[in-house]
Amino acid sequence: MSVPRPQLPPGIRRVFRLAVRGARIDDDVQDEVAFHLEMRTAELVARGHTPEAARAEALRRFGDPQRWSEAMGAVDRERVARARRVEWGDALRQDLRFGARALRRTPRFTLLAVLTLALGIGANAAVFGVVKSVLLDALPYARADRVMQVYSRWQDGTNDRGPLSAAMVQDLRERNRTFERLAAFEGLPRDAVLDAADAPRVVRVAWVEPELFRTLGVSAAQGRALREDDAAADTAYNVVLTHAAWQQLLGGDPRAVGRTVRVNNIARTVVGVLPREFVGPLGAVDFYFPRHLRGALRDPVRARGRQFLGLVGRLRPDATPEGAARDLAAIGAAMSREFPDSDGRFDIVAMPARDAMVGDTRTPLLMLLASAALVLVITCANLAGALLSRAIARRREFAVRTALGAGRGRLVRQLLTESTLLAVAGGAVGVALAAVALRALRGLALPALPPYADLTLDRGALAVTGLVALATGLAFGLMPALSAGRGDVQGTLREEGRGASEGRRARSMRGMLVAGQIALCVSLLAGAGLLARSLWAMAASPLGFTPSGVLTASVQLPPGAGFDDPAARVRFIEQMEARLRALPGVTAVATTGELPTRTMNRNGYGVEGAPATVGPSDNAALYQTVTDDYFRTLGIALRRGRAFGPQDRADGPPVVIVSEGLARKHWPGGDAVGKRIRFAGNDPWSEVVGVVADVAGDPTRLQPYPATYLPMRQSPWIGPVFLLRTAGDPAALAGSVRRALAEQDARVPLHDATPMAAFIADGLSGRRLPVLLMTAFGALALLLASVGVWAMFATMAAAREREFGVRIALGADRRGIAALVLRQGGRWMAAGLVAGVGGVVAMTRLLRGLLYGVAPFDPLTLGLALALLLVCATLALLGPVRRATRTDPIRALR
Amino acid sequence: MSDDRLDRLNLLPGTLDVLVLKALTWGPRHGYAVARWLEDATGGALQIEEGALYHALHRLEQRGWVTAEWGVSESNRRAKYYTLDPAGRQQLVAQTATWTRYAEAVFAALRTA
16 A cells, blocks of 8 residues: 655645756756747748758847856856755744744653753863863963973972972073073962051062063063063062952052062062963962072082972973973983982973973863763763654654655754754753853862863853754764654554554664663763772871861061061960960960971981981981970870970970881881981981871872971971860861960961861862762763663553553563563663773773772772662662553553 | 847837736746747837847746746747746736836827927
8 A cells, every 4th residue: 555645735846846956957048048049940941041041040139149048047046046045944944843842742851851961061061161271271371382391300209390409400501402591480489478558468479580471471461570680689679469469468559560568578669560360380479579590509519409499491483392301301311410419319301381280180180071071972872762762752753744745854854953952952051050060160179270270161162062062962863863764654654653662773772872871870980989989088098197176377477577586486486375375275286387288398318327328318308397285286196205395495406306107217116216317418416306106298198208397496487387276166266366466476467377177178179179070970970871771661661561461461470571671671781781891991090090099990889889870770660660560451452 | 239220129128027027928938939929019129139038037037926837839849938926917017007107208298399
């Protein structure tokens, strides 16, 4: 039986007639002209002309056939083109209208699809926003790709980005062939005191060679940047300040250039304000002071021995970053040979400034990008599965349309229009979600990201998101659309719509989609689990001290305020400690020069009586000045000997307390008490009076660094940090500390008062971000995969409803039916889990560098990920399977 | 347009279109028939290159005033037939009225002694 072809409406006829190609147009015009000329010639012959004369006369009357044919062809071509445009637009409008109507008819499907897509696309937009601002946006320098940063790399593996000595900088400057200019700066900003109108404030000062600004390619927003003569002895009082400092410290004074500021009791002249977007290699800084290396180079031993400088360089036009890195590495190797004592332990490394700033964030970011992409793939698979079911459910509709003359291409186009509609709607909602997510991320992520990153969805990120949405629409629409176009028209029309079960092809296609989702989901869950375990291991790893209940309060002693004498500093610290001890709720008070963090001072030291091969340059330890109660206040266990006490006077013999790790390194059994070390070749020996537990200053390092502690009385610093232990909330003490300090000496500013625990947590923030995001992605993937599993079983069960009815009517066991459904879908789930193991392998390879204290194939994590997925999948299964077993045989058979 | 026959009249601009529309009022015609009708109806007084006539037919089709379709001529040849569309008929009525008023006005002016 053949379906009779119905009378086509005129609209479609016009459509078909329009399918005229350019060649046809020209042929038609030729024919028309030829016909005319023939008729005219025949007429003239009939009137008695000779054929030749008749032909000539016909041509003469017609004019130039060539020219007229071209004119006619041009008119026709334009007409056809315009009609095609109109037709295309009409069809698109029709598709859109039809698609929107079809989606409105199934609001639950549409809502679910749009929401799923919004999550998938939103996750990608948010992560891409972060990635773009960190990895893709240019640094705010002129020709930023030509700027390199130079480091020393410690061959003992303890420091990848070490500072350089002044002599090293000078050697590199003289010997290199690849840099136009090099500019050194002190590797760490210094705290200083600014005499502000109301009260003194602590500011951060970077001492830099004036060349820095030209090297980076930055000019001032007001006034000028530093220049070479600013570092001359008599003009060294010129400074530039950053935009933020101009706003906060000078209130955005429009006449800031030329103003005098008093920093550390010395009057200095502001010569320029840097642009708002300026980011220096030192991070957040208020003032840039000019510094010349001359002073540091004066003493040849110290010039090589003291490493405290950072270095940036601008490449020569003919140099490549790789070539420059090789050039400097070779010079570094030569210096190691020439000065084995000072330079022997270091390599020189140079890397593009962007890489230096991106630093450790690259791997986590790329991993997050990959995770977000996986979520999007799952989203696509999910929706492809849903649209496939939808296409099968609509087979009758398609068959009718095909019978009415709609071509396969037209159907495919209709389906693609629908899925693109969904994708665009999902993308729009997704962008809104991403904007919200980024706002939430900003607080969380910025401390972990390079200083120049700003988390916004700019035009580039939006464009990429738009493309992703469109590509998604095509990707998840394509397969169902193609499978719909392939339908067997007559079979479908003949069959009862309800009884038709889906074909093998469609079933296995959906099965594969679900298996893929499960595989990806397992990988993501395992990755998130491993990262979470690492973070937990870091947070739970013994610090060697008890940060909770401790408030830290840093102050800065301004020079020229009577603290230049060490005894005055000691007096100030002791009086201040006494005041703090008197505060209600305070149980212990101590002072240190530096909090245990990852950026502590390290000094080389020598051990008395150690073999000659172990020279002073071979050992380095953290170097910390503390008051007597330091170990008790922070809860650092005393292993041997004693803590500092009143007997360790400034004029007494030098003493030191060392960490367990250091003691064990040099003395059998760690029995260090009574032994002696010293910090520089000609310093007096210091006697070890005590051994304390190791302290993990950097929670992301497995091994604590060896540490040395000196009594505050013997080397009092100008930036003491007070530590207060309290039984209550340490943050609540900040106000009392501020008042106590004002009573003690109003000229001394409080820099920072933070609970120690918050300080430690900050050190982990770079680790927390990927864990958080990846867990969110894992949860998202789990949700999507569960929906996918549910949809697969629901469709399968629905498609076989009639068969189940028959079976039940014939006396089949309902449990058997359930087993049937489970067997059919369970195979795909199992396949997904197996494939997921492969995904886990790939994921752990990517993650390896980020793991801490957990094996890449941690069975607990993997087991939990699998179990979680199985639980969710089982919950998703319950509905469809229950429905299958409850099939009403009478209804199914009717 | 070359003008070697001084006894024939040059066409005023816009005239050709309305004449072609008029030629189609009696039913579908191919281009040759339109040319013949024009010759007969004007006694051969108008100076028209026939190519221009065809150009006009195609333009009218583009404007949607006539529809073209391939058919078979009296002599059993494949020929393109033009049919006046409703829009073309309206156009013809409007332009005929305009032309009549114009011609009458010019004529009235010229007739005054």
